[in-house]
Amino acid sequence: xxxxxxxxxxxxxxxxxxxxxxAIAPGxxxxxxxxxxxxxxxxxxxxxxxxxxxALGLVTFxxxxxxxxxxxxxxxxxxxxxxxAELEALATEVATPRMTAADLVLLDEAEQRFSxxxxxxxxQARRGEARDSSLFVEWMQAxxxxxxxxxxxxxxxLVERLAKSARRTFIGDRVWSARAELDELYAKxxxxxxxxxxxxxxxxxxxxxxxxxxxxxxxxxxxxVVIEALGSGGSRDPGWGS
Amino acid sequence: xxxxxxxxxxxxxxxxxxxxxxAIAPGxxxxxxxxxxxxxxxxxxxxxxxxxxxALGLVTFxxxxxxxxxxxxxxxxxxxxxxxAELEALATEVATPRMTAADLVLLDEAEQRFSxxxxxxxxQARRGEARDSSLFVEWMQAxxxxxxxxxxxxxxxLVERLAKSARRTFIGDRVWSARAELDELYAKxxxxxxxxxxxxxxxxxxxxxxxxxxxxxxxxxxxxVVIEALGSGGSRDPGWGS
DNA sequence: GCGGGCTCCTTTGGATCCATAATAGGCTAT
DNA sequence: ATAGCCTATTATGGATCCAAAGGAGCCCGC
Numbered sequence: 015x016x017x018x019x020x021x022x023x024x025x026x027x028x029x030x031x032x033x034x035x036x037a038i039a040p041g042x043x044x045x046x047x048x049x050x051x052x053x054x055x056x057x058x059x060x061x062x063x064x065x066x067x068x069a070l071g072l073v074t075f076x077x078x079x080x081x082x083x084x085x086x087x088x089x090x091x092x093x094x095x096x097x098x099a100e101l102e103a104l105a106t107e108v109a110t111p112r113m114t115a116a117d118l119v120l121l122d123e124a125e126q127r128f129s130x131x132x133x134x135x136x137x138q139a140r141r142g143e144a145r146d147s148s149l150f151v152e153w154m155q156a157x158x159x160x161x162x163x164x165x166x167x168x169x170x171x172l173v174e175r176l177a178k179s180a181r182r183t184f185i186g187d188r189v190w191s192a193r194a195e196l197d198e199l200y201a202k203x204x205x206x207x208x209x210x211x212x213x214x215x216x217x218x219x220x221x222x223x224x225x226x227x228x229x230x231x232x233x234x235x236x237x238x239v240v241i242e243a244l245g246s247g248g249s250r251d252p253g254w255g256s
Numbered sequence: 257x258x259x260x261x262x263x264x265x266x267x268x269x270x271x272x273x274x275x276x277x278x279a280i281a282p283g284x285x286x287x288x289x290x291x292x293x294x295x296x297x298x299x300x301x302x303x304x305x306x307x308x309x310x311a312l313g314l315v316t317f318x319x320x321x322x323x324x325x326x327x328x329x330x331x332x333x334x335x336x337x338x339x340x341a342e343l344e345a346l347a348t349e350v351a352t353p354r355m356t357a358a359d360l361v362l363l364d365e366a367e368q369r370f371s372x373x374x375x376x377x378x379x380q381a382r383r384g385e386a387r388d389s390s391l392f393v394e395w396m397q398a399x400x401x402x403x404x405x406x407x408x409x410x411x412x413x414l415v416e417r418l419a420k421s422a423r424r425t426f427i428g429d430r431v432w433s434a435r436a437e438l439d440e441l442y443a444k445x446x447x448x449x450x451x452x453x454x455x456x457x458x459x460x461x462x463x464x465x466x467x468x469x470x471x472x473x474x475x476x477x478x479x480x481v482v483i484e485a486l487g488s489g490g491s492r493d494p495g496w497g498s
Numbered sequence: 499g500c501g502g503g504c505t506c507c508t509t510t511g512g513a514t515c516c517a518t519a520a521t522a523g524g525c526t527a528t
Numbered sequence: 529a530t531a532g533c534c535t536a537t538t539a540t541g542g543a544t545c546c547a548a549a550g551g552a553g554c555c556c557g558c
Contacts, residue, residue: 020319020541022307046510056543058300061511062307065264069311071417077262078510078549093414096350100342108338172335175313176418262511288540298513320519320540
């Protein structure tokens with residue numbers, strides 16, 4: 015059997031997903047032995063995987079003390095959004111003249127799904143129901159799916175990689191599931207998606223670029239508002255990265 | 257003695273510098289045992305260091321075959337410059353209102369040093385002397401120093417990290433030391449630096465932003481031209497990354 | 499009663515050891 | 529002579545082993 019991937023890489027991918035998905039809370043110390051018995055390997059590949067996560071900025075090595083999942087300070091969150099705004103703007107600009115009819119269909123489908131989920135989310139909040147965490151996850155994924163269509167069309171692997179790594183700042187669903195009074199802000203996201211879609215459809219690279227930039231910046235502000243509203247009450251970490 | 261850093265990190269830093277500096281040619285396979293005896297450690301920390309380099313995109317693991325220093329395709333080079341243009345534009349915009357008088361002095365000094373080296377370089381080329389590799393290295397470092405002043409003032413660690421990682425595309429001095437007939441393009445870099453400096457000095461964030469963007473894009477085109485002029489004659493790698 | 503220091507335990511960082519995949523070279527059969 | 533197969537070598541991936549740093553808890557002196 016030809017080995018197509020190495021244990022360290024597999025483990026790194028899993029842990030990466032868990033951290034960016036919020037399954038592992040920021041501030042947690044990851045015990046090597048614990049991980050090694052979980053993945054049924056020795057500590058060696060575990061440590062190599064952790065090195066990779068460290069290089070990606072997801073964890074920090076505290077020599078002789080362990081690895082800790084990095085938490086994001088408000089400043090870092092803000093900066094990450096500024097970066098993502100520029101990168102998405104670039105990707106959208108490049109993607110616009112490259113979008114085929116098929117791509118546009120994909121974009122439409124993604125937008126429609128996102129729109130539906132946004133409505134569902136709003137209705138659920140209005141009915142005062144307990145917030146369904148999985149619905150938020152779906153909503154986020156639909157949001158990402160929309161942007162992914164653009165990334166794919168842009169065919170810019172570096173931009174895609176960097177921008178996606180900046181997504182990790184979302185810290186799972188804890189941020190999004192926070193408040194219901196932000197309805198219209200969620201809805202604004204949907205409207206912005208449509209605007210971007212229309213600009214692309216119209217072949218306006220410059221317009222799509224500006225809209226994409228504004229969209230990311232605005233969703234960044236949304237997150238800041240939500241976090242502000244949360245105060246420190248809903249977060250289990252000090253909100254401070256080394 | 258308190259251990260402030262780990263062997264793996266030290267090794268990673270050294271190798272990182274060597275790769276981005278071009279001391280290790282793209283395409284090279286890095287033998288673990290060789291590295292371990294060079295750094296006088298076992299293969300374990302070496303492998304952890306290599307994992308880090310892999311996460312940074314500097315090398316690729318080919319399972320059971322070794323790690324290979326990634327080479328950059330023309331497309332990747334182009335994309336990296338587009339990214340760097342956006343990030344530098346952002347950093348410059350943010351830095352402009354934050355620049356203190358002291359920062360401006362630093363910027364001036366960096367610019368002046370860069371200017372001098374540019375002239376030296378031109379004169380050397382005009383006299384038809386054998387190109388002095390170390391002079392090019394100095395010139396590049398002076399170029400980076402100028403931009404570093406801006407990064408520092410911007411106080412955006414993420415942007416700085418990403419943009420600097422995009423610098424690695426320069427592949428040492430092989431690119432720059434290529435031709436003498438590109439004098440005015442080198443000089444153009446200098447003029448652009450001055451324009452950026454003046455825009456910052458005038459407090460025009462938007463102007464500085466545009467100038468920074470154009471500057472990076474233009475130097476990216478310069479590199480493309482140089483590589484084009486080189487053909488495949490001066491490069492020891494196939495110019496293709498996995 | 500309390501603070502400082504000493505000892506033991508846990509966990510990490512690193513070294514060494516082992517199994518296996520890839521490859522190079524030789525051998526055989528045609 | 530040459531193509532194909534088999535073996536021996538080498539380097540990697542992973543496991544196990546060892547030394548040392550950090551911290552918790554205990555003990556002793558004041």
